Amino acid sequence: MATRSPGRSASSARCCRPVTSWFACIGPRVWRFTADDIRCWADVLRAEICTAGLLAPEALLDLALAFHHAVRDDVPGYAATAALLGQRAGGDYAYYADIAAFMTNRPALLRSARWIEDESTVPGRCRHLVLARRSALES
Known part of the structure; x- marks a missing residue:
């Protein structure tokens, strides 16, 4: 089907x-x-x-897919998912596009949110999640 x-x-x-x-x-x-x-x-x-x-579960699904593609280093898959997240750029879930960009060590295009921590901490943590998962899959 x-x-x-x-x-x-x-x-x-x-x-x-x-x-x-x-x-x-x-x-x-x-x-x-x-x-x-x-x-x-x-x-x-x-x-x-x-x-x-x-809407909320669909945005979260896209963020989970972005994480999956970032871990697998699947650039075309990530690009497609990032485009879907970018479509939400004006909505309540616009910061998901920022998180997805941070996971792949790319600069966030919109910077849609102000983070509680400094500007370098959040991207570093997002990237660390991807690298830790990638390392766990390789071992």
Whole structure:
């Protein structure tokens, strides 16, 4: 069954498995997803979120995908996700685009938030999360 969410191409919005089969993945295999599995899982979640008409979970899904692409050093995947986050630049979740940029050690284009800590601490922490996860996956 193919699902399509707004703003996504048909090829990136294809779903590899029916929704019900995703629940079977929760168990010992959950940390062994391939890149295609992650994209399909995200497409299923995005379709359900869009159907429900919720904005916050979709923004959080995009941030989680940005983290995934940053850890995997998947530049095209990150660019696509960053574009989705950039579409929210004027909304309540605009700072997610800043966090995603920090995770990949890129400068935030908008600087949509004032952070409680100094300007260098937050990007460093975001980048550290990515590097720590990458290191854990390599070992």
